[in-house]
Amino acid sequence: MLTDRQSAILGMVVDEYIETAEPVSSRALVDRHRLEISSATIRNEMARLEREGYITHPYTSAGRIPSDMGYRFYVEALMAEDPVALDERRTVEHQLHQVAGGLDEWLSLTATILSSLVGNVAVVTRPRTSTARLRHAQLVELSRDTALLVCVMDDGRVRQRILQHRQPVTQDALNARATRLNGLLAGADAANVRDRLVGLEDPDEVATARAVAESIEELRIAEETFLDGLNNALRQPEFSDVDRMLEAVAQLQAYRLRGLLESTVDGGTGTTRVIIGQENPDTGLHDWSVVVSRYGDTDAAGVVAVIGPTRMAYQRTIPRVRYIASLMGQLLHDVRQ
Amino acid sequence: MLTDRQSAILGMVVDEYIETAEPVSSRALVDRHRLEISSATIRNEMARLEREGYITHPYTSAGRIPSDMGYRFYVEALMAEDPVALDERRTVEHQLHQVAGGLDEWLSLTATILSSLVGNVAVVTRPRTSTARLRHAQLVELSRDTALLVCVMDDGRVRQRILQHRQPVTQDALNARATRLNGLLAGADAANVRDRLVGLEDPDEVATARAVAESIEELRIAEETFLDGLNNALRQPEFSDVDRMLEAVAQLQAYRLRGLLESTVDGGTGTTRVIIGQENPDTGLHDWSVVVSRYGDTDAAGVVAVIGPTRMAYQRTIPRVRYIASLMGQLLHDVRQ
DNA sequence: ATTAGCACTCTCATGGTGAGAGTGCTAACG
DNA sequence: CGTTAGCACTCTCACCATGAGAGTGCTAAT
Numbered sequence: 001m002l003t004d005r006q007s008a009i010l011g012m013v014v015d016e017y018i019e020t021a022e023p024v025s026s027r028a029l030v031d032r033h034r035l036e037i038s039s040a041t042i043r044n045e046m047a048r049l050e051r052e053g054y055i056t057h058p059y060t061s062a063g064r065i066p067s068d069m070g071y072r073f074y075v076e077a078l079m080a081e082d083p084v085a086l087d088e089r090r091t092v093e094h095q096l097h098q099v100a101g102g103l104d105e106w107l108s109l110t111a112t113i114l115s116s117l118v119g120n121v122a123v124v125t126r127p128r129t130s131t132a133r134l135r136h137a138q139l140v141e142l143s144r145d146t147a148l149l150v151c152v153m154d155d156g157r158v159r160q161r162i163l164q165h166r167q168p169v170t171q172d173a174l175n176a177r178a179t180r181l182n183g184l185l186a187g188a189d190a191a192n193v194r195d196r197l198v199g200l201e202d203p204d205e206v207a208t209a210r211a212v213a214e215s216i217e218e219l220r221i222a223e224e225t226f227l228d229g230l231n232n233a234l235r236q237p238e239f240s241d242v243d244r245m246l247e248a249v250a251q252l253q254a255y256r257l258r259g260l261l262e263s264t265v266d267g268g269t270g271t272t273r274v275i276i277g278q279e280n281p282d283t284g285l286h287d288w289s290v291v292v293s294r295y296g297d298t299d300a301a302g303v304v305a306v307i308g309p310t311r312m313a314y315q316r317t318i319p320r321v322r323y324i325a326s327l328m329g330q331l332l333h334d335v336r337q
Numbered sequence: 338m339l340t341d342r343q344s345a346i347l348g349m350v351v352d353e354y355i356e357t358a359e360p361v362s363s364r365a366l367v368d369r370h371r372l373e374i375s376s377a378t379i380r381n382e383m384a385r386l387e388r389e390g391y392i393t394h395p396y397t398s399a400g401r402i403p404s405d406m407g408y409r410f411y412v413e414a415l416m417a418e419d420p421v422a423l424d425e426r427r428t429v430e431h432q433l434h435q436v437a438g439g440l441d442e443w444l445s446l447t448a449t450i451l452s453s454l455v456g457n458v459a460v461v462t463r464p465r466t467s468t469a470r471l472r473h474a475q476l477v478e479l480s481r482d483t484a485l486l487v488c489v490m491d492d493g494r495v496r497q498r499i500l501q502h503r504q505p506v507t508q509d510a511l512n513a514r515a516t517r518l519n520g521l522l523a524g525a526d527a528a529n530v531r532d533r534l535v536g537l538e539d540p541d542e543v544a545t546a547r548a549v550a551e552s553i554e555e556l557r558i559a560e561e562t563f564l565d566g567l568n569n570a571l572r573q574p575e576f577s578d579v580d581r582m583l584e585a586v587a588q589l590q591a592y593r594l595r596g597l598l599e600s601t602v603d604g605g606t607g608t609t610r611v612i613i614g615q616e617n618p619d620t621g622l623h624d625w626s627v628v629v630s631r632y633g634d635t636d637a638a639g640v641v642a643v644i645g646p647t648r649m650a651y652q653r654t655i656p657r658v659r660y661i662a663s664l665m666g667q668l669l670h671d672v673r674q
Numbered sequence: 675a676t677t678a679g680c681a682c683t684c685t686c687a688t689g690g691t692g693a694g695a696g697t698g699c700t701a702a703c704g
Numbered sequence: 705c706g707t708t709a710g711c712a713c714t715c716t717c718a719c720c721a722t723g724a725g726a727g728t729g730c731t732a733a734t
Contacts, residue, residue: 023727025726026727027726038676040676040678043729046728047729059683060683060728061682062685063726102485135477141472143672146671156499242578249567363697374707374708375709377707378708397696397697397714398697399697400695400697
């Protein structure tokens with residue numbers, strides 16, 4: 001158990017290190033905070049904190065840096081969250097309302113905004129509906145024997161696909177076919193779409209129906225992620241050597257994150273979780289921290305996350321991830337009603 | 338004017354430097370190519386080549402590296418193109434035919450494939466139709482007073498947009514409205530769409546029509562670029578220090594490229610152009626070379642490009658960019674017929 | 675319990691040094 | 705005259721030594 005003074009010192013070390021990215025010396029703490037106690041006392045306390053595992057030092061005569069455990073304690077017990085200021089909120093909401101396009105543009109813009117808000121990489125996944133249903137399929141003639149199939153799901157997602165027909169068809173015939181298929185398949189989800197395909201005769205029509213079914217299934221699987229802010233993250237001093245930087249670029253490829261985010265989100269809705277360094281099951285991310293929050297409701301849920309070095313401004317990041325997540329939840333709710 | 342022997346030496350220097358990324362010494366050339374002449378003779382010739390501006394050396398006693406002019410001469414007169422092997426073609430075509438999705442997926446996959454083919458950054462722009470016309474607009478109910486507008490253009494591009502209505506509407510009413518608007522606007526392009534909006538009464542219908550018009554214009558402007566292979570490019574030895582690497586990341590933001598690619602493409606169709614280092618009007622790209630090729634025809638054209646350090650394997654890159662461009666042209670033609 | 679004082683450790687910037695790589699020039703050669 | 709051997713010269717780069725500086729840990733005094 002830490003004494004009050006030890007907690008206070010740990011807090012100062014973490015704050016200082018997050019700000020400067022330099023190991024924190026006993027002297028620096030006394031000077032910076034005009035402490036009543038001497039640097040020698042601080043040294044004694046620091047030695048104890050190190051024995052307990054909250055801090056380390058890179059070599060004998062360097063200052064202290066927080067360990068993962070130190071950050072963990074800081075996040076849980078010490079940190080004073082830096083609330084999202086009113087003008088920050090206004091800017092964000094203003095930017096988000098500018099977008100007239102579809103869901104994709106919202107998500108992509110959200111990643112950009114969040115990333116610039118916290119100065120690290122931001123990831124937003126597309127909301128995954130528990131059961132997305134087909135709202136409408138449409139066929140548009142492209143040439144005599146090719147057509148574009150557009151499937152619109154009830155969560156607003158759209159999937160396009162190009163079809164090759166055996167028989168030439170007109171737009172009128174395509175409309176008729178679309179109407180028939182909509183009657184047959186409207187409201188179908190990935191689980192039951194196959195059962196509804198019975199009773200079709202024309203081979204082109206069967207192929208089209210199958211394409212619709214495949215589209216629905218692809219959309220069920222596809223949890224696209226929108227990522228932005230690589231530049232921000234790479235400017236952090238921890239990547240000041242080339243190997244680390246290349247590794248960072250590799251680690252941040254979106255596909256590595258999906259599993260992590262999914263498993264994290266199972267915890268519960270609405271909460272914001274922080275995963276620090278070694279706590280991460282993926283060993284490649286042992287130098288990284290992830291702040292992740294779920295947004296949406298039981299019908300459609302996705303995640304918002306920020307990823308950066310363990311030396312991350314948790315005070316700023318956590319409230320901002322939470323804020324963006326709740327904002328996304330609202331917007332999603334407004335659209336779906 | 339260069340003698341045959343000077344040309345040969347220049348060719349060897351460029352080849353060697355492209356391969357090893359190390360300045361090429363007179364000695365190394367003699368050894369590597371088992372030349373009949375001595376290294377002293379090579380030195381004399383190299384001195385002359387340097388006086389003419391084809392090569393330089395970084396400091397007094399280093400080997401030679403090609404100048405931009407040297408690369409230029411190499412590309413125009415010396416280089417033996419490395420043809421795209423049959424199994425390379427087969428792999429590429431196989432991968433491309435895997436994609437069942439829309440144009441976007443094609444383009445994005447093409448960038449990925451090309452990038453891995455040449456080990457540098459690849460950029461593919463969306464084909465821009467001279468005049469894209471509206472083929473079909475569709476309205477899908479999302480909630481009582483919101484609807485999704487989907488505009489499909491005759492080149493297969495799709496734009497979605499969410500509409501807020503003043504009056505609640507049913508899907509049936511939306512269908513009727515879509516039919517009316519299609520009658521009014523089908524075949525409209527960005528130039529004439531405004532003129533066709535006359536005679537509409539219902540304010541929601543006017544708003545919808547205006548949204549269609551805006552979508553068409555946005556699509557005219559939006560020339561999206563698909564970029565891949567940052568990792569590949571960053572592994573080149575020229576980026577072995579952090580500043581250069583960060584700068585590289587910044588330079589390769591897609592938006593910087595658009596102007597360059599567009600202006601380049603004006604030259605003519607079907608040809609592949611190479612822009613080497615300082616030849617580039619954008620000073621930020623003075624250390625980069627660009628190999629760019631147009632694809633498509635007068636109706637719909639885009640560009641395929643590879644971007645990398647001036648020390649680029651032009652022999653491999655140029656034929657592969659040309660090949661991918663012609664392949665894209667074919668595929669585009671097949672779809673549009 | 676706190677703290678002044680000091681020895682000790684480790685890093686990092688600096689400068690010197692010498693090996694090595696390569697060139698340019700000169701003089702000799704066919 | 706073109707070619708080439710030989711050599712002086714230049715520049716880089718890796719290596720090492722050095723010393724200042726930063727910080728700690730410990731001891732002994734308060």
